[in-house]
Structures are given as C-alpha cells and as structure tokens.
Amino acid sequence: MSFPVSYSYGYIFFSTCLFLLPVTRISSYIHDYNSTRVLKRYRNDYLHAKDQIMMLRFFTKLGFGGRSGTTMSSLSRELVFLILQFLDEEKFKDSVHKLEQESGFFFNMRYFEDMVTTGEWEEVEKYLSGFTKVDDNRYSMKIFFEIRKQKYLEALDKRDRAKAVDILVKDLKVFAAFNEELFKEITQLLTLENFRDNEQLSKYGDTKSARSIMLAELKKLIEANPLFRDKLQFPTLKNSRLRTLINQSLNWQHQLCKSPKPNPDIKTLFVDHSCGQPNGTRAPSPVTNHLMGAVPKTGGFPPLGAHGPFQPTPAALPTSLAGWMANPSPVAVPHPSASAGPLGLAAANNAAILKRPRTPPTSNPTMDYQTADSEHVLKRSRPFVITDEANNLPVNMLPVVYPNQSHGQSSYSSDDLPRSVVMTLRPGSTVKSMDFHPVQQILLLVGTNMGDVMVYELPSHEKITVKNFKVWDLGACSAALQASLASDYTASINRVMWSPDGTLFGVAYSKHIVHIYSYHGGDDLRNHLEIEAHVGSVNDLAFSYPNKQLVLSLVWDAATGTKQYTFEGHEAPVYSVCPHHKENIQFIFSTATDGKIKAWLYDNGGSRVDYDAPGYSSTTMAYSADGARLFSCGTNKEGDSYLVEWNESEGAVKRTFHGLAKRTVGVVQFDTTKNRFLAAGDEFTVKFWDMDNVNLLMSTDADGGLPASPVIRFNKEGILLAASTNDNGIKILANSDGIRLLRTVESRAFDASRAASAAAVKAPPTGTFGPSNIPIGASIGDRAAPVAAMAGLNNDNRSLVDVKPRIADESVEKSRIWKLTEISEQSQCRSLRLPDSLTAMRVSRLIYTNSGLAVLALSSNAVHKLWKWQRNERIHKATASSPPQLWQPASGILMTNDISDTNPEDAVPCFALSKNDSYVMSASGGKISLFNMMTFKTMTTFMPPPPAATYLAFHPQDNNIIAIGMDDSSIQIYNVRVDEVKTKLKGHQKRITGLAFSHTLNVLVSSGADSQLCVWNTDGWEKLASKFLQMPSGRAAAPLADTRVQFHSDQTHLLAVHETQIAIYEAPKLECLKQWVPREASGPITHAVYSCDSQLIYVSFEDGSVGVLTALALRLRCRILPTAYLPPNPSLRVYPLVVAAHPSEPNQFALGLTDGGVHVLEPLESEGKWGTNPPIENGAGPSTTSGAAGSEQPQR
DSSP: OOOOSSTHHHHHHHHHHHTTSOHHHHHTTBSOHHHHHHHHTTGGGSOOGGGGGGHHHHHHHHTOOOSSSSOOOHHHHHHHHHHHHHHHHTTOHHHHHHHHHHHOSOOOHHHHHHHHHHTOHHHHHHHHTTTOOTTSOHHHHHHHHHHHHHHHHHHHHTTOHHHHHHHIIIIIGGGGGTOHHHHHHHHHGGGSSSGGGSGGGTTOOOHHHHHHHHHHHHHHHHHHOGGGTTOSSOOOOOTTHHHHHHHHHHHHHHHTSSSOOSSOOOOOSSSOOOOOSOOSOOOOOTTTOOOBOOOTTTOBOOOOGGGSSOBOOOOSSOHHHHHHHHSOOTTOOOOOSSOOOOOOSSOOOTHHHHHSOOOOOOSOTTOBTOOTTOOSSOOOOOSOBOOOHHHHOOOOOSOOOOGGGOTTOOSOOGGGSOOEEEEEEOOSSOEEEEEEOSSSTTEEEEEETTSOEEEEEGGGTEEEEEEOOOOSOGGGSOHHHHHHHHHOOOOOEEEEEEOTTSSEEEEEESSSEEEEEEEOSTTOEEEEEEEEOOSSOOOOOEEETTTTEEESSEEEETTTOOEEEEOOOOSSOEEEEEEEEETTEEEEEEEETTSEEEEEESSSSOOSEEEEOGGGOEEEEEEOTTSOOEEEEEEOTTSOEEEEEEETTTTEEEEEEOOOOSSOSSOOOEEEETTTEEEEEETTEEEEEETTOSSEEEEEOTTSOOOSSOOEEEOTTSSEEEEEOTTSOEEEEEOHHHHHHHHHHHHHHHHHHHHHHHHHHSOOOOBTTBOTTSOTTOBGGGSSOOHHHHHGGGTSOOOGGGOOOOOOOHHHHTTOOOOOEEEOSGGGEEEEEOOOOSOOOOEEEEEEOTTSSEEEEEETTSBEEEEEOOOOSSOSSOOTTSOOEEEOOTTOOOOBOOOTTOOTTTOOOEEEEOTTSSEEEEESSSOEEEEETTTOOEEEEEOOSSSOEEEEEEOSSOTTEEEEEETTSEEEEEETTTTEEEEEEEOOSSOEEEEEEETTTTEEEEEETTSEEEEEETTTOOEEEEEEOOOOTTOOOOTTOOEEEEEOTTSSEEEEEETTEEEEEETTTTEEEEEEOOOGGGOOEEEEEEOTTSSEEEEEETTSOEEEEETTTTEEEEEEOGGGTSOOOTTOOOOEEEEEEOSSOTTOEEEEETTSOEEEEEEOTTTOSSSOOOOOBTTBOOOOOOOOOOSSOOOO
C-alpha cells in the first residue's frame, strides 16, 4: 500500500502511530494542558512498551506489509524508520528492538554486540531470526554455528553436562546434515574432563575473551552476508522527524477552519480536528505553527547533532565500492571481506579482530541508539522539558537542488574560468607541486625539485615563509636513509598538500621522508612531524577527512605520527592516493604505476577494489567539490593520456574526455572546480572541459612559457589558477572575481604596510591605553624587554627580534600616517540607552538572543530584563537607530532567580540561553532556575547551594548536558534528562568564572578566579592540560579576579580575559600565542568578547572606555571614550561591567553598566566599521578568516 497523494497522508501517518504508543507519550505533544489531561485518561487502555510485538501485524492489516507479508512500499518502509527513531527517543528500548526484528529493516549491531557480550544467547538468535535463518546461505549457517558452539562450550566449561547435552541435541544437531564428522567431534567433547584437551580448542581462554573473539568473527560474517546488505546503516534523520510531520498534519487540518486561531485548543487526536467558535484571528502558516512538543516523561532536552539517536552504523562497504566489487576486473580478484568457509571446531583466530572491516574512528564510538545521556538505569525523570529547536523549526518550502541533478544545469559559463594572467611568481627552481590554502585562498603552497617548500601571499607577490630540505632528526632515521643522505643530501618534492582546515600541510619527498608542518598564520610555520614513511620515494600524500589522518600507502595520525594502517597489495610503486568518504564510510583509492586501481577501508584487510586504469596509465584520481562525481587523469608509458569520469556504482568508465595529446611528454596533471569544470596541463597549454561534455571546451597558453605538461592547481572557489612555467616560475590566472579579490586584499595590505612604516617613523599619540614609547595595543612580544623574558611566554626559545616586518617604500609612507581612531563625542557614533521602567540595578550579565532581535540582561538583584526590537520592513535586527521595547508578558511577572538566604551582592550571577531563544537557565547564588522566555514562568529549579553555581554552559552537541561551574572550584557535568551529575571535574583552586566548549576539538575549557585555565576532554572528561595566566610584570591580580574564556569561530583559538590582560591561546595545549596588556591608567579590564565573526575584540575598562582590538594581532584600532555614549555626570562614576556582541552584525555591541543601564553602540552608517586596521605586525597582513559567526555565543 502506498500513501495517498494528499494532505490526509499526514493524518493516516499519525493515526497509525497512535495505536502503537502509550498515550502519555502522545499526549505530551499538545501544549494545551486540558487536552493533555483528556489523553492521559486513556493510558491504561494501550499496550505496554514491552508487549508491542504486535506492531508489524497491525501494520500488515493496514496494508503496510512486513517480512512475512507483502513487500512494503518505500514510504511505508520509511514510516517504520520514523517509528524506530521515535521509540528510541522516548526510551522504549524493548519496543525498538522488537520492531527492528519484526520489520527486518535495520540490524542494530551495537545491540547485537551487547547481547553477545553478556551471553544472552536466546535473545541473540531471536533477534537474528528477523533477518536470516540457519539455512539461508553459508554466511548465515556459520553465524548460527559459531553462536551455538560458543553456548555449548560455555556449558561444558561450567561442568553443566545436562545443559550441554540439551544444546547438542536441540541446537547443534541441525549441522550434522552438513558435516556429520564435525558433529561427532563436537559430541566427543562430552567425554573429556576439560574440552581444552582437544587440540583445536587448547587455546580457548576464559569466557569473556572467547566471546570477544567470536564477536569479531560474527561481525565480519554479518557484514559479508548479502542478506544484511543495506540493513546495517540507519538513515540520516533530523531529530524528532515524526513530531515534525505530525505538527504539519495538525496545522494543515486547523488551517482548513474558517477562522484559524494562533493557538488552537485541540481536545483529542483520535478524530479529525474541527474548530470551535471563530475568533477572527488568522493563524500562522501551517508549516510554522507548532502544536506538538516533546514528551515530558523523559525530561530534559532532546539530543542534538552527533550525540542524537540512530547514528548510522556503516555497512561493510559504501555503495560506490560495492558496485566496483560487483564487477571485478577479469585479471584481478578482490580480497573477500569475510570468510564464510567450512564450519570448524576451533575458536576464531585472534588475528581476525585486526583483519575484519572496521568502521573508521568517529567522535562517538557508541553509535546506533546511544545518546550522550544513555544510562543503564534510568534515574527519576525531570518534571520539565526543553524542546529543541529541531522539533519546531519551520519546514523549508524552498526547492532543494541535489548535486546529482544539477549537472548540465549550472549557472556557470566559460567566462567564469580563470584565464587572465595577473602575476608571475619566481620560486627559483622547478615547481613540482602546488596547493592553495583551503581557507585563506590567497596563500599558495609550493614545492620544488630542490626540496624547497614555500608559502606565497599572492597580493604582495611575496614568499612569506620558506623551508629548505633538511632532516630534522638524522639520528632517528634508518641506516638506509642515512646512507642515502650521506652520498646525496638532496631531495625533490613530489607532493605538497594542506590539511582540510589549513592548520597543517604535508610534504612528500623523493627520499623516504614526509614532513608535516603546522601553520599559524603569517610567517609562523613550525615543524610538526617527521615520518620516515617508505623505502625510496614518497610519491603522494593526502589528508583524510575528517580525522586529519595522513594517507600514503600507509595511514598515519597527523597529530601524533602514529602509524595506524598499512595497505599492501600493489605490485608496482604507488603513484597517487585519493581518500574520500560517503555515507559515513571513509575509504581510499590508490593507483600504481602499472595502471592498477585499488580501494581500501581503514583496516588491514586488503583491498576491496582491484581495477585497471584506462590504458594502464599512471593515474591521479579526484572527486568533484561536492563529492558526487569521480574523475581520473593519467598517462601511460607510451605517452597516451586519458581523462575520464567513473561510474562508481558499476566500477566502469562513464565517459572519456577528448582533446588530450596522443604522445604526451611527462604525466598530465589535472584538477576540478565549481562542480562543473575540469582542467589539465597538456601541450604547453591549460585545457578546460565542461564535466558534462566530452569535447574540449577551450584552452589557454597563459601568454606563453608553459612547459609541455604544466603543474596546475585551482583555489577552492575556482577563481584563481596556478600553473608552472618552463623558466622555474608560476603564473597566476584569474577570472573577474579573482582579480577583484586580489585587488581588494592588496589595497588593504598596502594601507596596513604604510601604517607600519608610519608607526616606525613616528610614535602614535599617547593616551590611556599605552605609554608613549610603546605602539598602542602592543603585545608583550612587541615591548623592548630582554629577549629571554619574551621567550618564556610561549615556552620556546625563538627570538622575536629576528622577525623582520615588511615595510613599503618610506617615500610613499611619509605621505600618510596611520592614526588611532578615537571617538569622544556622541556625534561620532550611534549609541542608544535602552528604555527601562524597572528598578535600575547593576548589570551583571548581558547577552543578545540568537535571533539578534533582543537583548537579555541579568541584574544584581536577580531580575532579568528583556528588550525586543519589533521586526518590520526597516528593522531586521537589533539596532542603535531605533529603540526597542522592554518586554513583559501580559501577566506582568518578572523572571527572578532564587536567592534563598544569599546576599545578592556576594552572589556570582550566571545564565545560559537555549539556541532557539525559548529558555534561559540562570542562577544568582541560589538554586538554578529554568525560565520560559515567552511567559517568564519558572519551569523548574534545581541544585540548591552549597555549592552555588557561578557559570553555566550548554554542551554544543547535546543540550541535555550542561557544564556548571561552582563556587567550590568544581565543575559538575549535569544530565538534565535523568537529573544526574554524571561527573565532577576538579582542577581549580578557586571558583569557576568561565566555561567554553569547542565542538571541533571535543574539549571543554574552564577558567577560574585562580587565574588558571584547564582543558577537559568531553568524551571521558579527563584533564588534558592546565596553565596559569602569565601575569604582566608589576601587576598583581585581585584575589578573586574573574577569568573569562571564549572560543574563536575556528573553535581552536581561545580568548582569555583577565582584569590585567587579553590573551590568545591555542587549544588544546594552551600555548599562549598573543598577549595584550593595557596601561594602568585605563583601570582594570572589566570584560571582553569576540565580535560575531571573530575579527574584532571588544574590551571594556573601569574608566568607562571601550577598546576595539584586531583579533589577529591584538592591536588597538579604535578607542571609544565614555563621553561618546554617557551623559556628563561628574558626581556619578559609571562604567561597563559586561560586553555583548551581536550574533550577526560584527560592528554592533552592547554594554551593561554599573548604574543598571544597557547601551547599544554601532559606528556611523557613513563609516560602517570601528576605525581602520592598525600597523601590520611582523609581516602578518589582515586576516582573511571567514566572517561566519561561531556556533555558540559566550555567556557574559
């Protein structure tokens, strides 16, 4: 049966689910309390979760089918997956696994592993029976045999002869028909005092180890069994997909009413909804109004992101590889991924564990149904729930363009190809490999035949750093390499490549060695790893995504240098490697000089694909940018070149592109761009093809001078193209966008370099931010202190005085001198004091809502204030040009924290805002309160002091998990759903004053009043590092001075704020990269925060001023004096305590003042930004970091 093509589909869908679930689960979807009570009356009339084995039979009656019924339609099958997700979210674990078994759609490997590990043999076979039977095929037969054999041996090991005989007769006798001799041998084990006396079982260990070894073998068999194909991976679904569909159905029904209400009173779900008396109000769109919420039984927040339910368990092979294996080359046979050989008595070999296909490492190894708060024993449930925005987001009605459907329909034209030569670089030796930085796309990495590796900054035409070939630790090298270097200490570079995030790059040399460098911006390039990878030349390398693994014909961890996998099987030297991932499966293509193509999973189990490249050529493979299409280009020994696209599902060439030379000199190199174009260096030109047309589109000789087969490389956006020349140069070609990019960055760099020269010629004006003999905003490294004192800051011995800044011609510089922008009058900026009719008390915490349309403040009297801007055609976000409304619900209540017996003046207020702006969690020395931001009602309170909470932070990937800093110096990791403190972190000596998560590094950084930073691993909550702030000379911090932390939008660099300094650290090692110390005249720093794009830092001071720093170099670019936003009042000392940055407007921020006022500040519309870039520091140009806002806002 297929669903009718009408809106009633949603209602049928809901009605079906209704009979399957306890009514309390459904009732809690309705926000209206009356309808909730109506539905709860029916709870006992429905099946208990454990008795829901009848589900699929019920579906069959409705025409949905099942394993034993008619074949389910695609939509009906997807319905089962939605129900599985819903049951798991509501923790009906027994029902989940019964439905998996009865439907046979999804084999939960994690659940199967748990049952095998605990020896629940009856349940193991019952679960398997939903997917296969003993006699289905040889894989299935061996699976059941191994299980029953293990059960039999365990009975013998326990001296339980009666049970062993029962297993022999009932379970193992079925195999006698296939192998009578084996059955006799198994029977004879009953006569032995210890079955280990049998030679084949002599190495049988204890029960635990035997189960572990057997489990490894079972997983191999299951992954190889064709009956389990497409059943080992759960489809990727957004959280609570079932609820979303139900909301859409109910809203559609209500929209049919004559006068729909914004909040309809739905009394029941068992009949079609009909409206009551019309109220004349038009309801919102049916896809944006949400009538159903989360189920209160479980409490807490629905899981998010990678910690959500049903993370897919990858199948043995991705679809692309499976297709290749189905059509193997007639001259090569792929290695089997599992052996389904004859049944045997001996236990599985331990080596099988290492040889089985393994899922590549993930950040969450538990997979399947495990969420971040999974527990074996469910604690008492919370009486409240916070609905994740994933449950209630409007449905996107815009058309979706799928990559596979866009081919041939792209809006790009041939004019978008970079063909204009804009510059020529001179590396000085033959270019062998190039790669553009993946983020800062004006940086070009170059490797030469002399072993030199260099980074060019294209707008300035300069090499910003150069490294010559040198073995870093010769003593650690093999004798063969030492002998080779002794006779010839030179090496050519075969390949250079950036890591996906641009923080590392690798260099493959012609002699054994691979170097990994870490890049920290500007000319800051550091040795990271030296790996003696192969005997002989290292022809290629690549970083796999997303784990920063280095791929040669071996796989290394790029962070530690640990060898993880070895891929052996090529008979000729490996020419190139191409790592990729699809459907959460990571794999690697490798090609050899004999034209063989192999594919490997991240294990040691041999190649999964063995195929021939066209013409048996030395081939390079590459995917289109969207990962949807696979291409290869190569040249064979006869000089014939082939550029082709592959059909991954069939393992065959899909199309061959025409236009390459018949007898090519050298090996043709190629690249892809824009998911539309291919380019190859051939016949002294660069040739271009449209991916959907086999004929040559066009070519360019780049004004001449190219070699026969030039090295070429696009930047990420495809607007720049680098091509090597025959005179040891590099030509940069650009399209109109590329030319515009280079001119824009070049003009900024020119302004900055002029400013640098001016700063060297003339000291800037003195003021409250720095002494006259130090450049304003200078870091500690800039000051004229002894070199030894500077070296200690970063725990290295590099001398900063050796770094020479790049300075343009002084004759040009003297004409214009950079000057710090100082704003001292209200006419020089836009400022707005937010209207306030409530009692004015000191503002302790301040934050913008994530929508950018409101500001939330927490005062020292424990009262919250919320200002909202009314959205209209002119106003789309908070602005200083229009006053907002101090918002209160109709009830007039205030959001007031519990203060118990605490003195508000002694309390440390803190709050955290949910990502959908619906809830705020807050404390002011008493219990932690949870407020509804729409009604201001207190939903619950918990964790009474002592100790009292001093800082709150939501886990970025699971908003059930909250990190709570306490005044006793501990950090409690609290699970809201089960009302349990999962762990306590101890490492500080004084109260916690800051917490920040990095979802990229999977760490939590904490800061305390002890001026200490600590890094904790969020997987096991171990402490990874700790470091005390470096106090400036002559400065003494207050005994309980706050230290705040916030991650940069790159999730790696960390802003640390202390009353004495601003510092930038690199996590997780906490290496201090920069430090900025204000002059004492400005008073202590009260707070600081990144702008939303992490390009600026807003810093407030006790003298009332605000500084705007560049985040890259910590240089002051603008100073705002209190007279610019405060009315003159000599008798009242007012200054900002907290700063909040707008979530989407990088030049807007808000200040929370000691007099209770909140001010919003923006630059003049004519200016558009705060000041201009200060002098360049040590050659570091303006940052080109993306302006995308970070994933979370810091708490103030």
